[in-house]
Amino acid sequence: MAENILFAFGLTLMAGLATGIGSVLAFFTSTTNTKFLSVSLGFSAGVMIYVSMIEIFVKAKDALVGSLGVELGNWVTVAGFFGGILLIALIDKFIPKQGNPHELKKVEDMTKPEKAVNGDPQLLKMGTFTALAIAIHNFPEGIATFTSALQNPGLGIAIAVAIAIHNIPEGIAVSVPVYFATGDKKKAFKLSFLSGLSEPVGAIVAYFILMPFLNDIMFGVIFAAVAGIMVFISVDELLPAAKKYDEEHLSIYGLVGGMAVMAVSLLLFI
DSSP: HHHHHHHHHHHHHHTTHHHHHHHHHHHSSSSSOOOHHHHHHHHHHHHHHHHIIIIIIIHHHHHHHHOOOOHHHHHHHHHEEEEEHHHHHHHHHHHHHGGGGTTTGGGGGGOOGGTTOOOHHHHHHHHHHHHHHHHHHHHHHHHHHHHHHOOOOOHHHHHHHHHHHHHHHHHHHHHHHHHHOOOOHHHHHHHHHHHTTTHHHHHHHHHIIGGGGGHHHHHHHHHHHHHHHHHHHIIIIIIHHHHHHHHHTTTHHHHHHHHHHHHHHHHHHH
């Protein structure tokens, strides 16, 4: 059991700290590889949507129907699913647009203007707020990754990889305004890196607060909510971002590819 917990926590940590990869890409490349990002974000959305509707939602329903009966179990499953959507939608609603981590930014934006040489407090404030917004936004993702990995390690790996991919542009979103404001790559990287720590914090909260109460009913509700959260992230964030980077329908090819890979993985390993 201890090994499973460490494995689940490690996956969550890996997924969260992928924000740092975005900073590294911003610092060591001169242009944004839009084709790669479009395919990758579409792929991540495909993985999330497929695994949410085909695997996670079904597992939640089975657990709740087995504990509460067919009628009540189905109703609670649906309520949990839309409750997860409501939770992540409310988080997004209260993040102002200018600080939203999913507002599109590119590596090209890292070119520092002269006016920022001596610091730009407004941009620095925006970058710091974006880091905080990402931290708040990624907290439930940490719970999702951790609980999924505990229940099924193969499923946890798939979710962690999908979340890690979508965290890369978030790292750029933090780095751009901070570097604009300060010209300090270390500070931009540190804020970007730290913003991803909320995901392992979500895992810790899940372990200490949810684990003691983790019976079939609690598990079913959490998994139903996780399915809703991941579907919302996919259709509200990943796919629109992928389309903004899009070239020749690559985001849709990535979406279908992600679904196909997840389908084969479920058949072979889960």
